[in-house]
Amino acid sequence: MQTLHAADLLIAVPGTAPVPGGAVVVDGDTVAALGPYEELTAAYPRARVRRWPGVLTPGLVQRRAAALLTRAYHPDPREHAELGERPLTGDRLAALEMDDTRWSGSVRRGLQQMLRHGTTAVAGAFDSLLLSTAVARSGLRVLPVATPGEPDLDPLRGVAALADAVASPLTVGGRADLAVFDVPDEAALLERGAGTCVATVLAGRLVHRRR
CATH class of the missing domain: 2.30.40.10 (Urease, subunit C, domain 1)
Structure with a gap:
């Protein structure tokens, strides 16, 4: 249709x-x-x-996708009252007890958050089975060149023109x-x-x- x-x-x-x-x-x-x-x-x-x-x-295109998925924790909605809704990085991430199950949920929610920010492509290398499987299931296009920097869900942060942020x-x-x-x-x-x-x-x- x-x-x-x-x-x-x-x-x-x-x-x-x-x-x-x-x-x-x-x-x-x-x-x-x-x-x-x-x-x-x-x-x-x-x-x-x-x-x-x-x-x-x-x-x-989210050029810091790998960092968002590996260096940030995306809280479960049930954790929002305690942890807030924004991704946790640095010392706040280090204070959490992380295991494979918790990371898997964080990756899935991180990809969902990217979609909520108009993202249709991600850049970088997703070497682990967890990341490569989750990204493939999301349907997001994968581009090879990433941008170093701190995790940020907004692909428009720091760009001078829209042309710099589209896939x-x-x-x-x-x-x-x-x-x-x-x-x-x-x-x-x-x-x-x-x-x-x-x-x-x-x-x-x-x-x-x-x-």
Whole structure:
């Protein structure tokens, strides 16, 4: 079934002119069309329509994914009252009693948190069986070049332009990896960060939707 994702502003290729009232048609795991909402609804009248607030962009790449999964603990919701919701690193991580079961849960939750921040690709080497299996099951694309630094769930932290944070532009025939952020434009997105994500589509599948 084809799905038409529409937003207030479409930035299909960062660095080029955005499309006000733009939309993306997804067919399976592929981008079938890009352009103004009115044109695409006329061309694809049977497509299911999902309307989102804000800016629709290509999916982001998390270049510190390995650090987020191996040097940070992502608390279970049942631990939020005690540990909080943010990843624990450094001395706070060292104070926890970690075993394989606890690490496995943390990795799974860390990947889920990445999806909630518009991430559709991760960079780095995932050498352990635990990491490689979890990343493969998530469906996230794996890119080879990581960025050193402290773990941070926001792929936009410290970048100068959206083009520096996307895995690849949205193109007709390309993989349907996209994200939507509840902000008015790219400048606001860079200022407020990927925590504004309201939807993430991974290979055509809606894997995150803010309720």
